[in-house]
Amino acid sequence: MAHSTFAINPRWPGGIVAGLVLALTLGTLCAVAIRAEFQTGFGAADWAAVRFTVSQAFVSALFSCLLAIPVARALARRQFRGRSALITLLGAPFLLPVIVAVLGLVMVFGRNGLLNDAFGLVGLPEISIYGFHGVVLAHVFFNMPLVTRLVLQGWLSVPSERFRLAASLNAPVGRLIEWPMLRTVLPSAFLVVFLICLTSFAVALTLGGGPKATTVELAIYQSLRFDFDLGRAALLALVQFVICASAAIVAWKVTSPDGSGAGLDRAVQRWDGGAKRDVLVIFLAATFLALPLGMIILRGATEVLSLPTDIWKAALRSAIVAVFSSALSTVMALALALRAGRLAAVSGGLPLAASSLVIGTGLFLLVYPFVNPAKLALPITMLVNAVLALPFVLRAMAPAVAKIETDFGRLAISLGMSQQTWIWGVVLPRLKGPIGFGAGLAAALSMGDLGVIALFAGDGQETLPLAMYRLMGAYKMDAAAGAALLLLTISLGVFWVCDRGGRTVADF
């Protein structure tokens, strides 16, 4: 990404954002480390946790990407009724609170789930979701749709002139157009999924079947909550950063910049075949996503209207936090995308490597001497959610910004265009799609995130996910299922509104 350094993009806003991200990730880690008394070293169990963490994240990311390619390709090539709805639905698994998604998966793939019921009918042996493969299955369910969206963006950003040319020359589309496009999009998508899976611990533990499935993040959780061993937590968080950094370096090395020239900004038309296979792929992917979601909807449908008023208040509170953190995240991502370069790339990836528990604890230590943290619960949640969503929003925006710069930057400079005209007249209109997608993602992520609020919230500040957990904690699983459906509906709603707003131009 270091190739783009046109003077026309403003660089200082990106610098400010990078500083903020560094403060929230590494700064909070330092705050924890400073308070710590270092006593415990790194034991054999910790190395086992590191090995498991890395291997499950690698396999999960690999499968998410491999499976996403045919789905994105099929979606890029076919127009059909419900395509738009399906693309919106691709956002859904990613936005669900972990426990809801896990229960949804279990209702389909579990011992008592649909699949085993069907297997039982035709006399096949029972399959178990618990184990390494279960962890990978859940991570693919969460992340394959995200990769599909990212790769789909890549496919749709290929100028249609190239496909015309390829068609008229009867040239191999795959090798000449699609493979180079994938080389620019896939490494960063792989990295994102790898990092998400690296820091997820509830999925790994719940479906992993036992302490073999211990991740570094669980060890951090244990150190902070049970042992109050801040030094160990800081050390483990550092290990997590190192793993993430190594992965990021590898991803950059294999990324190749897109340099095949601009088109006329027209929508893609394709002449190559494969209709039957595309239909099958889309059907399979849609089923894989829709079944667990459908179970969640069925489970909550009867409860959602009889939810207590406090849940609706929590929903409104969550929605307000989501709107603000989405706006903040979008602006920050734009600033970083315009700055480009190494600093932007690092700060756009750091939040993924951070443990939200360490961020929360660090912030708590920083804030506590000055003000009661409960008073700042919602603003802090807004800020942290915005920063945590930043990598995704940036991922959606950065390739498009870089491309606009390569395609039109020289022209703009030769015309003596002002920075203002460049941003408002050239960049933003072309960014509508990615901005809509990114803002929707950020808003929905914020809606579903339990995050730091659990550490800070006092009376009357609970967000919807927290309220849902509290319902479950009070045995009220049915009401919680209703709250989960409400959460899913609102998350998808905000995602759809933003995404739709952007897509009207970018993708008809």
Place this chain on the structure above:
Amino acid sequence: MQKPLILTAAAAFTLATPAIAETPVLTVLTYDSFTSEWGPGPAVEAAFEETCGCDLQFVGAGDGAALLARLQLEGPSTEADIVLGLDTNLTAAARETGLFAPHGVSADLTLPIAWEDDEFMPFDWGYFAFVANKGAKAPNSLRALADSDTKIVIQDPRSSTPGLGLLMWVQAAYGNDAGALWADLADNILTVTPGWTEAYGLFLEGEADAVLSYTTSPAYHLIAEEDDSKVAWPFDEGHYMQVEVAGKVAGTDQPDLANAFMAFITSEAFQSIIPTTNWMYPAVTPADGLPAGFETLITPAKALLLSPEDALASRPAALDAWRTALSQ
């Protein structure tokens, strides 16, 4: 609350000082589910405020373990006057912080064990137990469970207080043979979840035959949902207890109110709220007895409980044995 949210947020940024209140404020740090709308919190607050001439404020922080971590993060400058919701697996570590003062309360507790702790006062208690559907084949001991092909869901002792309770249960019942029991139990464990919520959710979805919870869990289903299909399995080795306690913070700026609250904890008004909101046994059985439905619960023949000091000291080795046995 919801509409002026933005204003509140703005105010929070500018006004770092708490609102000046006429009435003194007593701050009680407790776990989330105690203070939630469905927990004992609201009723306890109303009952105490009737008599204290004060404003009782709950601050919720995760579960019992998170509560202690929160207190340690805040240190001596904590605003909390009372900490409510630690259990005996945590009190030794809590005592070591030196943040607690003697409670000075004497009460006729109805615990199945003698209670001698001058810093921590029990407010409720329960027995850990495996909860299952009525009619499922019920093992009558941990050993029988380990030898059966029953599938259970348990919680991770590194992230959950019930999970830690089971670890201590096996430790208290089997001592040096705990590792062997875990090894035999390994193939019964469908999965290990980070917290009680995930485990109980999986059980209710029909994933497992039984889940580690409390002997009082069936009371919730019976009383709140009129569903008598859940039972707790009585085990011959005895059942490990969870005793939930409260303590007075030594540096409290409201010593009189804090003392009044510590005394209030064992009063009829507080104790009668506990059974059907926290779904545990009250530390002092109310004069009218327990709510209808509690008489259907099993009463373990033997109560197991390690002293706080033993629980803390045996935890690392017990965790190692657990992890080794279950990682095979």
